[in-house]
Amino acid sequence: MNKKRVITLVAMVALIVTLGATTAMGYVSANKYKMNLEYNYKRAMGDLSGCVSNIEIALNKASYANTMTQQNGLAAKLMRESSMAKSALAVLPITDHSLDNVTKFVTQVGDFSMTLSNKISAGQKISDEEYKTMSELEQYAKTLQSGLQNVKTNIESNQLSDEFKKTAEDFTNFPSLIYDGPFSDHINQLKPKLTEGRPQIAQGNAQNIAAEFLGVTQDKLQHTQDTAGGLPTYNFTANNGSIRICVTKAGGFISSMENSRDVTAENLSYEDASKKSASFLQGRGISDMKQTYYVINDGICTINYAYYKNDVIYYPDLIKVSVALDNGEILLFNSTGYIMNHHDRTIQAKITADQAQASVSKKLTVQKRGLALIPTPGLSEVLTYEFLCSGQNNERVLVYINATTGMEEQILILQTSDNGILTK
Incomplete structure (x- = not known):
């Protein structure tokens, strides 16, 4: 065997050994990665189970707590456990919607608890209805905890999803909770106050209103699919679909207008945009609005306005206006907050x-x-x-x-x- 063949053979052997070692290392790494994942899933499941158990106990105790200190302490514990439960849920490898109601339950526990804490801190008492809600939440916590005990944590993620589906089935009829919190179900049930009692207008009238708002003739607009739900609107497009405008079916108010064109330069300042937006509102008969905050992104200045009357500012009655900083064109008008909230109010402060x-x-x-x-x-x-x-x-x-x-x-x-x- 000559020297060249020996070198080649040695090189081949070295390559085979290297590939074998690399394959073995890859197998070990993959195995280690899989074990780490399973450990993380197990830990998350353990954390979730512990949090739900603590939620159940705290809700049970809250039914009997009778002093502000104890009630506030339990509300704080519920908020803390709810937050940790949400963190644990986020780790689990479940990508379908089988956990939606479980997540909703955990979120509402925390938010309901915050609402109670604020109420207790203000010196108010927990109502009978709120005690009833506590009892309902406690029962669902008990159901969830029982289901979690049956989930095998040493299984792969697709099996884990199947196991969780069984647990989530118990939450199919999770009740709607009515309380003063951002995740309360009643928010989606609110009705727009500005359109309440207003007559329905015809599509043709809505098209004329939209055209006048845009400063074009009505034949420049195309009627598209309407919006149903809590705020029904007639919807139209213009300028080959780049402009979309919505008119409420009750009362005929412009709820939104959006021009999706690109902004290629920033030639105007915030002060210029402020004048443009104020002039736009005034030109459409929208008065008694006060500018609050603004933000500039990608050449567009978005300005928030709130209703302002008799030295009182009404932040729920919100209108947003976006101005293109290349030429001052109004790219967005959104009055949904105003339409949902604006109504006659009796304002009276009890303290100075x-x-x-x-x-x-x-x-x-x-x-x-x-x-x-x-x-x-x-x-x-x-x-x-x-x-x-x-x-x-x-x-x-x-x-x-x-x-x-x-x-x-x-x-x-x-x-x-x-x-x-x-x-x-």
């Missing part, structure tokens, strides 16, 4: 601004104050005093004090940049 200001932290310096109606997480409303303050590190802080109870309702930090004014 000075009394309300006493509830503002001494670490804040009040610069401006006034009455503001704000939405609660459950989309009801509360009258507050709005205090614009400066903080210790020059933060701009908004504090909302209940105009009846003097309790803090909300604290927001204003963030100002070249791209707008937002809150967190």
